Amino acid sequence: xxxxxxxxxxxxxxxxxxxxxxxxxxxxxxxxxxxxxxxxxxxxxxxxxxxxxxxxxxxxxxxxxxxxxxxxxxxxxxxxxxxxxxxxxxxxxxxxxxxxxxxxxxxxxxxxxxxxxxxxxxxxxxxxxxxxxxxxxxxxxxxxxxxxxxxxxxxxxxxxxxxxxxxxxxxxxxxxxxxxxxxxxxxxxxxxxxxxxxxxxxxxxxxxxxxxxxxxxxxxxxxxxxxxxxxxxxxxxxxxxxxxxxxxxxxxxxxxxxxxxxxxxxxxxxxxxxxxxxxxxx
Numbered sequence: 001x002x003x004x005x006x007x008x009x010x011x012x013x014x015x016x017x018x019x020x021x022x023x024x025x026x027x028x029x030x031x032x033x034x035x036x037x038x039x040x041x042x043x044x045x046x047x048x049x050x051x052x053x054x055x056x057x058x059x060x061x062x063x064x065x066x067x068x069x070x071x072x073x074x075x076x077x078x079x080x081x082x083x084x085x086x087x088x089x090x091x092x093x094x095x096x097x098x099x100x101x102x103x104x105x106x107x108x109x110x111x112x113x114x115x116x117x118x119x120x121x122x123x124x125x126x127x128x129x130x131x132x133x134x135x136x137x138x139x140x141x142x143x144x145x146x147x148x149x150x151x152x153x154x155x156x157x158x159x160x161x162x163x164x165x166x167x168x169x170x171x172x173x174x175x176x177x178x179x180x181x182x183x184x185x186x187x188x189x190x191x192x193x194x195x196x197x198x199x200x201x202x203x204x205x206x207x208x209x210x211x212x213x214x215x216x217x218x219x220x221x222x223x224x225x226x227x228x229x230x231x232x233x234x235x236x237x238x239x240x241x242x243x244x245x246x247x248x249x250x251x252x253x254x255x256x257x258x259x260x261x262x263x264x265x266x267x268x269x270x271x272x273x274x275x276x277x278x279x280x281x282x
Contacts, residue, residue, distance in 0.1 A: 055161035061086060062162070062172060063110070065120050067179065070110040080108055091120070094157045094176065118176040120157055123189040127168045129214045141212075142171040145189070145220075148211045149175055152222060154187070184225040184282045193218040194228040199277055202259045206279070225282040227255060232272040236262065239274040246278060256281040 056062060060079040063072030070087055074080040084101045091098045091112045099111035112120070125145070131137035142159065149156055157174040173189070180186045189211070192198070197216045204210070212220040229246060233239035239262045247257060258279040265275050 055163050056172065057163050057165075058082075059164050059166070062122075062124075062164075063087060063108075065122050065174070068112055068114075068119060070112070070120065072108055073106045074103075074108055075106060083108060084110065090158050090174070094120075094155065096120075114176070117179055118155075119179040119186075120174055121177050121183075121186065121188050123173040123175070124162070125170045125172070126191045126193065126214070126218065126220075127170050128193075128218060129191075129212060129220060133169075138169060138171060142173075145171075145173060145211065148222070149173065149189070152187075152209075187223055188225075189220065189222050190225060191218065191220050192226050192228065194230070196228075196230050196277070198228075199259075199261055199279070202261055202277075202279065206258045208258075226258070227280045227282045229278045229280075231276040231278075232265065232269065233262075233274045233276060234271045236274055239276050243276050243278065246276075250278075250280055 058079065060072055060074045060083050063070035063083070065071075070091075072083055074083060080103055087110050088098045088101065091110070094114075096112040096114050099113070101108060101110045103109075123145070125141065130141040138161065142161070146156060146159060155176045157176060159173045160171065162170045162172050175189075177187050193215075195217055198213075198219055200210070200213060200219070203219070208226070209222040210219050211222065214220070227250075229250075231239075231242050231246065233242050243260055243262065247260070251257065258281060260276065260278040263275050263277075265273055
């Protein structure tokens with residue numbers, strides 16, 4: 001189970017879920033975060049500082065984003081000094097008023113305030129957004145994504161290639177967006193990858209702001225957090241009933257429906273002949 005933890009999951013082990021929640025970390029992990037391969041890997045001595053490079057090689061330099069707080073983890077005093085120096089400089093350059101950093105064991109926090117109430121958010125690219133083991137493809141995808149932020153007037157705080165020992169090669173973007181009571185409702189760049197093929201026609205009709213469709217089962221988009229449910233049914237009538245019941249459960253839980261579709265299965269499974277897909281805002 002440990003190897004399914006993200007870098008933030010490791011932070012939660014150190015800090016405790018309750019303490020992280022108090023700082024405004026509503027999502028304990030990110031769908032776009034490559035998976036940690038092993039527990040307790042040592043930070044390589046030759047890791048380069050992001051202060052002087054276009055890439056990050058230490059996860060200690062990749063804090064997660066709460067409400068006016070950055071939270072990361074370190075293993076040494078040197079890593080702590082490096083992370084604090086880097087992020088206080090970046091926050092100040094973005095126009096934020098930086099508070100007093102704090103360290104509690106292996107966890108560090110950096111409070112900040114912005115004059116317009118915006119908050120720093122993180123987008124960690126899903127490695128399937130670009131060709132594997134292809135530096136040019138990764139950089140081109142990063143440039144395209146940065147252009148998408150500029151087009152939507154979302155200021156960039158920092159962006160780096162990520163070549164940390166325990167992560168697949170990727171890149172990260174830190175940016176400013178308007179804070180909402182729930183992070184799920186904020187205009188963030190997100191990845192939806194449910195595993196099944198997505199209904200891009202339905203999502204397009206719903207005016208979802210799609211930036212990239214790397215796979216038939218994955219999309220990169222701006223906006224509120226989307227949810228996705230699929231079901232199968234033996235008859236069209238039972239499919240309609242299942243859809244009605246699921247919509248009732250979701251709306252009762254406060255979800256907002258986007259759209260749904262019932263279609264014949266391309267390859268019937270036993271007596272199941274209909275496929276149901278349902279999209280909603282979390």
